[in-house]
Amino acid sequence: MFDKRLYQNFDWGIAATVAALCLVGMATVYSAVMAMTPAPQGALFVRQAIWFCIGLTLMSICCLFDYKALDKWANVIYVACVALLVLVFFGGKVVGGAKRWLDLGPISIQPSEIMKIAIIIIIARYYSKHADTGGVTMRKLMVPIALTLVPFILILKQPDLGTALLVCIIVGSMTIFVKIEKRAFVFLTIFFLVSIPIVSFFLKGYQKQRILTFLNPELDPLNAGYHIIQSKIAIGSGMISGKGFLRGTQSALSFLPEQHTDFIFSVWAEEWGFIGSMGILALFLTLILLGLNVAYRCRDSFGSLLATGITIMIFWQVFINIGMVMGLMPVVGVPLPFVSYGGSSVLTMMISVGILLNISMRRFVFD
Amino acid sequence: MVFMFVILSFRVYYLQVIERDEFSRLSRNNCIRLQSIEPPRGLIFDRQGRLLVENRPAFDLSVILKDAKPLDETIEKLSGYTSIPADEIKSKIEKKKRGMGYKPILLRHDIGRDTLAAVEVHKFDLPGVALSIKPRRHYIQKSAAHLIGYLSEISAKELKKPEWRGYRGGDYIGKFGVEKAFETVLTGKRGGRQVEVNATGQVVRVLKTVEAQPGHNLYLTIDHNLQKKAEELLKNLAGAVVAMDPDSGEILAMASSPSFDQNSFVSGMSYKQWKKLSSNPDRPMRNKVIQGEYPPASTYKIITAMAGLEEGLVDERTRINCPGHYEYGDRTFRCWKASGHGRVNLEDALGVSCDVFFYHLGQKIGVEKLSWYARACGLGVFTGVNLGHEAEGLTPTGTWKKRKTGVPWRGGETLSVAIGQGYNLATPIQLLVMISAVANRGIRYQPIIVKEIRDAGGHVLKKSVPLTTGRLPASPKTLSLIRKALWNVVNKSNGTAWSIRIPNVQMSGKTGTAQLVSRKLNEDAMKKKPDHLKAHALFVAYSPQENPKIAVSVIVEHGEHGAASAGTISRDLIKVYMDERRGGE
Numbered sequence: 001m002f003d004k005r006l007y008q009n010f011d012w013g014i015a016a017t018v019a020a021l022c023l024v025g026m027a028t029v030y031s032a033v034m035a036m037t038p039a040p041q042g043a044l045f046v047r048q049a050i051w052f053c054i055g056l057t058l059m060s061i062c063c064l065f066d067y068k069a070l071d072k073w074a075n076v077i078y079v080a081c082v083a084l085l086v087l088v089f090f091g092g093k094v095v096g097g098a099k100r101w102l103d104l105g106p107i108s109i110q111p112s113e114i115m116k117i118a119i120i121i122i123i124a125r126y127y128s129k130h131a132d133t134g135g136v137t138m139r140k141l142m143v144p145i146a147l148t149l150v151p152f153i154l155i156l157k158q159p160d161l162g163t164a165l166l167v168c169i170i171v172g173s174m175t176i177f178v179k180i181e182k183r184a185f186v187f188l189t190i191f192f193l194v195s196i197p198i199v200s201f202f203l204k205g206y207q208k209q210r211i212l213t214f215l216n217p218e219l220d221p222l223n224a225g226y227h228i229i230q231s232k233i234a235i236g237s238g239m240i241s242g243k244g245f246l247r248g249t250q251s252a253l254s255f256l257p258e259q260h261t262d263f264i265f266s267v268w269a270e271e272w273g274f275i276g277s278m279g280i281l282a283l284f285l286t287l288i289l290l291g292l293n294v295a296y297r298c299r300d301s302f303g304s305l306l307a308t309g310i311t312i313m314i315f316w317q318v319f320i321n322i323g324m325v326m327g328l329m330p331v332v333g334v335p336l337p338f339v340s341y342g343g344s345s346v347l348t349m350m351i352s353v354g355i356l357l358n359i360s361m362r363r364f365v366f367d
Numbered sequence: 368m369v370f371m372f373v374i375l376s377f378r379v380y381y382l383q384v385i386e387r388d389e390f391s392r393l394s395r396n397n398c399i400r401l402q403s404i405e406p407p408r409g410l411i412f413d414r415q416g417r418l419l420v421e422n423r424p425a426f427d428l429s430v431i432l433k434d435a436k437p438l439d440e441t442i443e444k445l446s447g448y449t450s451i452p453a454d455e456i457k458s459k460i461e462k463k464k465r466g467m468g469y470k471p472i473l474l475r476h477d478i479g480r481d482t483l484a485a486v487e488v489h490k491f492d493l494p495g496v497a498l499s500i501k502p503r504r505h506y507i508q509k510s511a512a513h514l515i516g517y518l519s520e521i522s523a524k525e526l527k528k529p530e531w532r533g534y535r536g537g538d539y540i541g542k543f544g545v546e547k548a549f550e551t552v553l554t555g556k557r558g559g560r561q562v563e564v565n566a567t568g569q570v571v572r573v574l575k576t577v578e579a580q581p582g583h584n585l586y587l588t589i590d591h592n593l594q595k596k597a598e599e600l601l602k603n604l605a606g607a608v609v610a611m612d613p614d615s616g617e618i619l620a621m622a623s624s625p626s627f628d629q630n631s632f633v634s635g636m637s638y639k640q641w642k643k644l645s646s647n648p649d650r651p652m653r654n655k656v657i658q659g660e661y662p663p664a665s666t667y668k669i670i671t672a673m674a675g676l677e678e679g680l681v682d683e684r685t686r687i688n689c690p691g692h693y694e695y696g697d698r699t700f701r702c703w704k705a706s707g708h709g710r711v712n713l714e715d716a717l718g719v720s721c722d723v724f725f726y727h728l729g730q731k732i733g734v735e736k737l738s739w740y741a742r743a744c745g746l747g748v749f750t751g752v753n754l755g756h757e758a759e760g761l762t763p764t765g766t767w768k769k770r771k772t773g774v775p776w777r778g779g780e781t782l783s784v785a786i787g788q789g790y791n792l793a794t795p796i797q798l799l800v801m802i803s804a805v806a807n808r809g810i811r812y813q814p815i816i817v818k819e820i821r822d823a824g825g826h827v828l829k830k831s832v833p834l835t836t837g838r839l840p841a842s843p844k845t846l847s848l849i850r851k852a853l854w855n856v857v858n859k860s861n862g863t864a865w866s867i868r869i870p871n872v873q874m875s876g877k878t879g880t881a882q883l884v885s886r887k888l889n890e891d892a893m894k895k896k897p898d899h900l901k902a903h904a905l906f907v908a909y910s911p912q913e914n915p916k917i918a919v920s921v922i923v924e925h926g927e928h929g930a931a932s933a934g935t936i937s938r939d940l941i942k943v944y945m946d947e948r949r950g951g952e
Contacts, residue, residue, distance in 0.1 A: 226401055226561060229574075233399070236382040236390025274383040278376065285372050292368075319371050326378045 011294065011360040017287045018338065018353050022052060024280060025339035028268045031246050032260040033341070035267075044260065044341060051343040055350030062354025066362060070355070071302050074125040078147070081118035084111035085154040092158070100158045110344035112155045112163045116170065117352060120309035122147055123171055127178045128302035135179040138187055144171055162332030166316060173312045178305065227263070231325045235269040235277070242273030260341040262333055265325045280339075284318045294360040303359045310352045393563070399574070400562050406555025407502045407823075409582035411515060411545065413591040414617075414818050418507065420515060425503035426483050428496070429471035430460065434564070435495025445493055448485040451475060471497050473537060477634060504539065506629040511594050513623040513654035514587070514754070514816065516544020517632040533557075539633065544654070545816060548753050549585060552820055556580040583828060586819040588617035596943045597622040600936045606903075606923040607655035607795045608936060610944070613803040613909060613918045615833040616812025618752075619944065623655040649924070657757045660792040661922055663746065664879030665720045665863075666907050667787025669805065669849060672717055674740040675728040676845040683848055686710045689723035693782070700726055700782050703880070717852035720863045720878060722786050729785020734776060737784055738762045743840040745800040745811050746793045751836060752814040760797050763790035788882060798907050799920035802877070804839045805853070806909035806918045808846050811837040853877055854912055864906070864930040872942050876908030878930045901925035906933035910941045917944050 029048050033041040070077070084102065088111055092099035101108040123144055130140050148171045155164040180188075234248065248270040259267055269277045291311030298304040314337050321336040323329035335345040382390065393399060411420035428449075435441045442460075446453035456474055463472045478486075486498060504518045518539040525531050525540070534540065540554075541547035558579030563572040588611075597608040601624035610619040627644055636644075644651055653659065675681045691707030693700045702708065702722040708715070716724035729737060742748055747762030761767075763784060765776035783789030796814060804811045813834040820829040839846070853875040856862040863878045881903040904926030909915040919937045926932035 226399075229399060229561065232382060233390050233393045235379070236386050237394030238383055239387040239391060240384060269379070269383065274379060277379040277383060281372060281376055281379070285369070288368060315368055315371075319375065322375050323378075326375075326382060328374075328378055 006361045009361045009363060011290065011357055014287065014290045014294075014353065014357060014360070017283055017290065021280075021283050021287070021338040024268065024283070025264075026052070027245065028264050028271075028339060029260055029341050031248065031271060032264060032267045034246065035248065035259070047343070048341055048346070051346045052350075054343075055346045058347060059350040059354035059357070062351055063358050063361065065358075067303060067306065067355060067358040068300070068362075070121050070306070071125050071128075074122045078118045078122040081111060081115045082150055082154070085115060085151060087111070089154060089157060100160055107343065109347075110342075112151075112158065112160055113344040113348040114351075115151050115155070116163075116167060116313055117310075117348060117355075119148065119151060119167055119171060120174070120313060121306060123174050124302055124305035124309055127174065128300075128305055135181040136175060136184060137181050138184040141175070141180075141184050141188070144175065147171075160333065162320075162334045165332070166313075166320070166334060169316050170309065170313050173316070174305065174309050177308055177312070228325075228327045228331065231263055231266045232327055234266040235326060238270040238273040238276070240274045242269075242271050242276055245271055247271060261335060262321065262340065263325050264336055264340045265322050268339070281322075284314075284337075288315050288318075291356055294356055294363075298359055298363050303363070307356055307359045310356055313352065314349070400564050402499075402560050402562055402570075404558035404560065404577075404579040405501050406557055406579035407581045408504065408518075408539075408555065409549075409553040409823075410584045411553075412584065412586045413589050413594070414587060414619075415590065416586065417591045419511065419587070419591065421505050421507055422502035423505045424500050425477040427473060427476040427499050427501055428478050428482070428486065429473045429499065430456075431471050431495045431497060432460070433495070435493075438495075441493060441495060444489070445486075445496055448489050448493070449478075449482045451482075471499070476501070477503060504630075504633045506633075508591065508595075509628065509630070510591070510598055511587075511589060511621065512544075512626045512629050513656070514544055514589065514618075514621045515629065516541060516546035516548075517629040518542065518546055519632045520635070542632070544754060545585065545587065548755050549817065553582045553585065555582040581823040584821045584823065585817050586821065588612075588619065588816055588818045588831070589621065590619050590944070590947070592947060593620040593940065593944050594622065596620075597936075597940055598624070598626070600939055601923075604923050604926065604932070605649040605655075606921070606926065606933075607659055608919065608921050608940065609656045609795050609799050610917055610919040610940060611799055611803055611812075611814060613806040613812075613915050616800075616803070616815050617818065617831070617833075618814050618816050619917060620940070621654075621656050621816070623653065623659075625649050625651040627651045654754070654756070655922070656795045657750075657752060657754055658794070659922070660758050660760055660794055661903055661905070662789075662791050662881040663787040663793040663798060664881040664903070664905055665787055666798055666802075666877045666879040666905055667741070667746075667785075667791060667793075668717055668720065668725050669801065669853075669877055670741050670744050670746070671725050671729055671732065671737065671785045672713055672849055672852070673744070673839070673841050673845055674732050674736055675713070676848065677740075677841060678732060678736065680731045681713055681728060683713060686712050687716070687724045687727050689716075689721050691723070693723045693726040695726070695730070695779050695782060698779055700779070714848060714852045714855065715861075717849065717877070718855035718859055718862045720856075725785045726782045729781055730778070732785070734781040734784055735764055737781070738764045740840060741791075743837065744804070745837070746791075746797050748797075750794075750796050750800050750814050751834075752796060753816060757796075758794050760794055761790055761792040787879060795920045795922050798905070799918060800836075802907035802909060802920060803918035805846065805849060806875075806915040808843065808850075809839045809841065810835055811839065850875065850912070857908075864934045867930055867934045867938050869938065869942070872938060872945065873911035874908050874938060874941055875910070875912050876906055876934065876937060878928070878934060879905030879907075880928055881905060901927050904928055904931065904933040906930070906937045908934075908937045908941065910945060916948065917941055 026049065030045050033044040088099060088102055093101040093103045093108055100110050100112060102111060126143055148168060152164050152167055155167065248267055268280060288311055291307060291314065295304045295307035295311065298307060317334055317337050320329055320332065320334045324331055335342055337349045407422050410418060412418055432438065442453050442456050445451070446456060459474050460472055483498070486493065486496060506515065519542045521531060521534055521536065521538045521540045526534060526536060541550040546553065556579060558577045560576040561574040562570045563574060564570050593610065597620040601608055601622055604624055606624055608620065608622045611617060612619060625647065631640065688710045689702055689708040691702050691705050703720065708719055708721040711719065711721050711724055741762040747760045749757050749759055768774065768776050780789050784791055800811055800814065813836050815831045815834070818831050819827055821827050856876055856878065857864045857868050857874050859865065864876060883900050883902055904923040906921045907919070909918040919940055921933040921936045923932040923936070
């Protein structure tokens with residue numbers, strides 16, 4: 001049953017890049033959690049290591065079956081993920097004012113993370129069946145919009161604006177990738193532009209203020225703005241060669257908020273400097289180019305779209321996260337793939353890479 | 368995508384290569400601090416715009432551990448300059464130092480002028496020692512303590528509750544009265560600034576500032592002169608005085624005695640002071656106007672009379688003979704006048720407060736009907752005054768007693784209820800709502816305490832409007848008869864308040880004497896009764912008779928007879944108010 005070609009076509013490049021990113025992640029999480037005050041949180045590092053092991057297993061499992069099975073199971077996976085989100089809505093664990101987690105005994109998971117893969121799969125399935133040469137028409141756009149809106153609203157209610165917008169951005173990018181009819185594109189753009197002033201007309205003053213602060217944290221130098229300036233100091237003070245592993249001072253003094261999750265890049269950049277930052281950017285760029293290569297070489301349109309979607313997701317998360325910690329992007333809670341602390345994020349990324357490898361392995365296999 | 372990576376790379380280059388020295392310097396000093404700017408709390412004025420509560424600047428002394436180096440030497444010096452014992456400073460630091468490296472630890476708040484000067488002069492000699500200016504609440508008039516309430520430091524328990532989200536330890540919050548009920552209006556929004564400090568913690572540069580938003584100002588409905596008069600009249604007595612405009616429900620004065628010093632709550636009081644305040648048997652911490660529950664006594668006869676007339680059980684001509692007592696079953700119920708009032712009609716009975724007449728009437732009406740009328744008059748229901756902790760009072764019924772005590776209602780108890788004794792309980796503000804409705808011919812208003820809310824710039828944000836909560840269950844004819852009788856109480860030679868009338872003050876009212884022990888005691892024992900068993904004196908009144916402008920409700924605990932103590936207070940208060948109105952016109 002096991003085809004020799006599968007082994008031959010295994011994409012070692014992707015595997016090596018991901019392995020390198022995981023190592024960077026482990027090292028940085030270690031540095032970040034050991035620097036925590038008042039006490040180092042070594043236990044968090046151990047947890048993260050366990051998550052990576054589970055992730056590796058899931059990644060291997062994702063390579064074993066033919067990815068075309070995902071095409072058949074797309075609807076089931078999507079409905080299951082939406083059901084999980086509904087479950088969170090009613091019985092989720094509240095942490096820090098947001099209801100994002102499902103408590104499963106010793107661990108808790110964040111269904112909104114897994115939702116990202118589910119939506120990529122179902123959108124890939126839809127476009128692979130309905131995309132014409134002329135591009136997606138307005139009427140055909142309605143299904144993806146509906147499919148996106150359901151998880152978008154559920155995730156927005158948690159509230160997790162970052163992940164909710166990410167879902168939209170992923171679907172949007174995939175739509176543009178499969179080509180969209182000019183008319184539909186114009187319609188979407190106008191719809192979006194018109195809805196902004198209308199919505200803002202109905203918002204109350206303080207609500208507007210909140211949204212403006214969200215879009216531009218500099219308006220609120222006490223909370224988000226303070227985090228950004230501390231993050232910029234951490235990154236900038238790394239200079240060219242960095243302060244050295246475990247020698248970061250900003251992180252050591254807990255100036256950085258969420259230093260092991262969303263602001264992990266600052267910790268890395270402070271300790272490894274410009275060279276390290278460019279290194280990590282190069283790794284991510286390599287991964288994304290390899291991902292696009294998989295999509296390009298895949299003969300089957302579902303597989304190609306799936307690979308594209310996954311690559312797009314990784315790209316946006318990297319761009320938004322790193323942009324955010326450097327003060328280019330609004331402060332939204334988007335983790336850095338493979339590097340940020342967090343079980344659900346690690347698992348989602350490992351599964352995604354598993355699917356990517358799967359597509360690349362089976363590019364010559366036809367039923 | 369590659370293009371976007373190029374953007375990221377440029378940004379990394381900018382931060383880590385071009386701006387590296389600047390960020391490096393900022394990082395070395397760890398010198399970006401957050402300072403909060405406290406919003407000034409809204410001011411409180413009376414209805415004429417006279418300032419009652421303001422904020423004065425107060426200076427808090429604190430220390431930032433990471434800047435205060437060497438620490439011991441700094442503490443020694445600070446102690447030397449300010450005469451705060453070094454041990455006290457050390458123990459304060461010890462208690463709070465965990466995780467506070469760059470956050471100021473409060474050493475003492477509201478330091479005096481001398482300490483302030485000493486610290487300011489030697490500030491370069493005291494690294495890490497910081498002064499912060501904070502507005503502190505100041506109750507300048509020292510009046511209306513129960514109405515206005517006070518501020519106090521937020522407790523650890525409150526900080527954990529969701530309704531206090533956004534507040535921090537050390538914040539002052541309204542804990543009583545208007546300060547509490549209007550907390551969200553009065554408190555502003557905290558601002559803050561990012562500052563760069565040098566190695567000794569002195570601010571060298573302000574990076575960004577968000578101004579604090581001041582709280583809104585409150586214009587109360589009370590009249591400061593009238594309020595002062597009310598408090599003066601209650602001096603050395605225990606009791607409550609409350610007055611309102613019968614045409615709008617606006618409270619004109621609200622005093623409860625004994626009172627307390629609001630400023631002592633802001634500056635913090637010693638355990639001994641607090642103990643003394645909280646264990647005082649006259650309960651100074653209670654707003655007796657809304658929390659004190661008393662038997663309404665003879666003021667309740669207004670309700671009994673109303674019920675009798677409306678139910679058609681008596682009319683203005685019905686006469687009942689009062690021999691001074693009334694036999695019911697095997698018990699004898701006495702009239703307050705042992706010799707009796709003779710044959711009286713309803714108007715006379717209310718004027719002379721004949722108990723026997725109302726025993727007869729009450730028995731005919733029955734307790735269930737009485738209770739219904741009492742509630743319709745506002746007794747036994749919350750008035751809705753926006754102050755919190757309001758007491759509900761009690762209008763007893765047969766089912767209530769059965770549920771509460773397990774014993775069925777006895778007929779004799781109805782007689783006690785009919786004259787406002789027995790299980791009946793009412794707060795002074797409930798009696799005020801009732802008398803005020805009689806004054807304005809039938810409308811029950813919700814008492815209002817805030818006339819206007821204005822922002823710091825003086826723009827009116829909200830103006831109070833009269834809120835009707837119901838109508839008295841009485842026809843115009845019934846009300847006219849009752850109003851005539853209430854006029855007689857003060858203005859007819861046999862009225863129970865005839866002795867307190869003075870020229871130029873037109874007043875109608877009703878006396879009440881709330882018995883705390885049975886009247887069966889013999890005369891000698893009555894005379895020697897200890898103070899705490901003496902009856903409470905009540906008086907409800909309005910003025911003038913036509914188109915009344917003010918209604919008052921007064922209770923003097925253990926004041927014995929309604930007219931003498933409570934009546935005099937009502938009269939004097941009304942006089943001040945009417946004189947002021949006349950002067951103003």
